[in-house]
Amino acid sequence: MSYLLVFLNALFQFLHPVLLWALAGVAVPVAIHLWNKRPPKVVEVGSIKWLQPSKSQRLSRLQLTNLWLLLLRSLLVALLALILAEPQWKRQVSVLPERNVYLHPALLLPAYAAQIVSHVDSLVTRGWQVHLLQPGFPELSFTAEESLSKYQTDSVKADSVNAWAMLRVLSRSLPPHAHATVFSTDLLRHHQGEYPVMHDNFNWVPVSSPQTAVWLQEAFYTTSGQLLVKFGRSEANRVEFIEHRFTKTKANEALSASGFPTVRFISHSSADSLALVESTKNKIEIQKLPLQVIIRHDKARQQDVKYIRAALQTALEHKGISHTLTVSSSSAPLPNAAPDWIFWLTDEPLAPFLARFPEKRLKTLQDARTSTKAHQLNSWLQIPGIVQQVPLHKRTSSGEKEATAKVLWQDGYGNPMLTQTLTQNHTQYQFFSRFHPSWNDLPDSGHFPELLYQLLFPANEAWLTKFDTRTLPPQLQQPQLFPASFSKNSPKTVEEVIDLKLWLVALAALLLALERWLAGQSFKQARQP
Known part of the structure; x- marks a missing residue:
């Protein structure tokens, strides 16, 4: 038995080799088969008087009958033991490494495409597959007679693809034996985050195109x-x-x-x-029209108005933009023309006012309502870009309604203090305090005009993904041309693992069906006189 186990381990590898001892169970059907003697046949005769008396003899030797049935049952037990041990067959197979070229979408622009077209075409003639370096890695299919120039374009939709993020995806998804050559620009905006860890058979080529x-x-x-x-x-x-x-x-x-x-x-x-x-x-x-800003307030916020009006005036004058700043009490009629900004420092419902200007994209800021209970606390305002802590003395609850809003400011406990909600024609800012020294120290802070300036004139950073031509630092990697000659990839061998469990289960089912058929045939023969 031990020699059999050694032979099987040499031929296959098992996940649970200890269960191979279940092969000893083959002795069970053999023992049952040997002791299961066939009953004697009864022969009917007319008279026994002519039969000579003889000495009774009992056969004591064991005989093998139905050898095929015995063999099938023994084989089924052996297969069950092998299935429990989960055999695997490992073999070395020769494979040709995957060879792929990945192009950043921006390289299809004329300024870059002219530099790499000959190199990419040369790789295509050697059997390399060309893909775009963007989510999904779509393939650029063209024959060896065609050229990459057929995909050249004057504009690309995926110009903001992060090449290093895509390289990290490739490092995780491609098999270890795959070869990849990645062409990207040398622009800083196309390489964000940490430098990716790549396989030895990866080649990253930044292509330079001096531009302003x-x-x-x-x-x-x-x-x-x-x-x-x-x-x-x-x-x-x-x-x-x-x-x-x-x-x-x-x-x-x-x-x-x-x-x-x-x-x-x-x-x-x-x-x-x-x-x-x-x-x-x-x-x-x-x-064309001046920027129209309105402060609408009720009687309880008259003191708040002088602080926010002074800060707004400072912010608007610093910008130098043509504007009108109007202060309106809640007792005055609502304006007939839609403003650009309205600071709603009143408990009046805002929805009816917004409904009067459905086509105008308004920006509104509301403070803490009088009907909402205020909580005394000893905390501070956490405002991005402001290192100095602004003491916070009083606030209202943010509620569950604001759970999906974008949080711009927080208190010292991480609770929302200023949120932004965007709808189709409305930008809503909600401040869960008031612009008064009894609520917080923001009105007396030198940062107050600066913070209102950021709300009135948010920074337009679209240029970062459209026009930024800053390049990677030279010490990271100098832009280089792809070498003109390419070494041929010799075939490699990889270890292929084949799970034999399912095959053995299918074989066992087939043998079981055959065993049941043979058993039925033997039973019919035994019943015949």
Whole structure:
């Protein structure tokens, strides 16, 4: 038995080799078969008087009958033991490594595609598959006679793909023997986070394309009637913003100044617009009317108004934008024209006011309502970008309704203090305190105008994913060209593991059916006279 186990372990590998001792159970059907003697046949005769008396003899030797049935039953027991031991067959098979090229979508732009088209085409002729380096890794299928140039385009939808994040996905998903060559730009915005850990057979190639991006960041009319235009400029190692004031503007006029890009001014009935002459894709709108800000308050918040009015006035004057700041009590009629901003410091319902201007995208800020119970506490306001802690003395509960709102400020315990809720035509800010020194020290803080400025004029950071041309640090990896020659990948062998359990179960079912059929045939023969 021990020799049999050694032989099986040499031929296969078992997850539970100790269960191979169950093979000893083969002796059970053999023993039952040997002791299960066939009953004697009864022979009917007319008379026994002519039979000679003889000495009775009993056969004591064991005889094997129905050998095929015995063999099937023994084999079934052996298969059951093997199934319990879960055999596996391991073998070495020769495989040709997977060879894939991954291209960042931005490389399909003409500035990059011209640098890599010959290298990629050369890889294709050697059997490499080409994929885009973006979620799903879609394949770019073209024959050896075709070229990567067929996919070149003037604009790409997935320009903001993080190449390092995609490399981490490839490192986890591709098999160890796979070969991958990844082409990406050398732009900093395409490589965010930590440098990925790659396999030895991965090759990352950043492709350089020296470029400078210039774009329109924003434009608005100033309090003096001038048109202030802010330009952005990005180079390999820096980003800068410059602004210029144009005094006279005419419809469809090209505005230019020394050291600034030329822009075209277009006048419309509701809003004007500016576009760079060199690029028709960079266009921004200019609000014609002054920025309208309203503070509506009730009697209980008269003291709050002087603090928030002074802070708003400081923020608006610092921006220099044309504006009107109006203070209205709850006893005064509601404005007929829709403002851009309204600070709703009153317990009046806000919904009826919003319903009057369904097409105007309003921004509103509400403070703590008088009907809501205020809690005394000794805490502080946690505001991003503000290192100094602003003491918090009183607040109201945020409630479950604000659970899905974006939290902008928090108290010292992590509870929401200022939330933002966006709907189709409304941006709602909810402050769970008030702009009064008895509630918090925000009105007396030098950061109060700055915080209101951030609410009135949120930073436009779209340039980070569209126009930022800063490149990777040289010490990380210098941009390089892909080598002109490629070494052929010799076939490798990998260990293939085949689970034999299911095959053995199927064989056991087949043998069981055959055993039942043979047993039935033997029973029929035994009953025949």
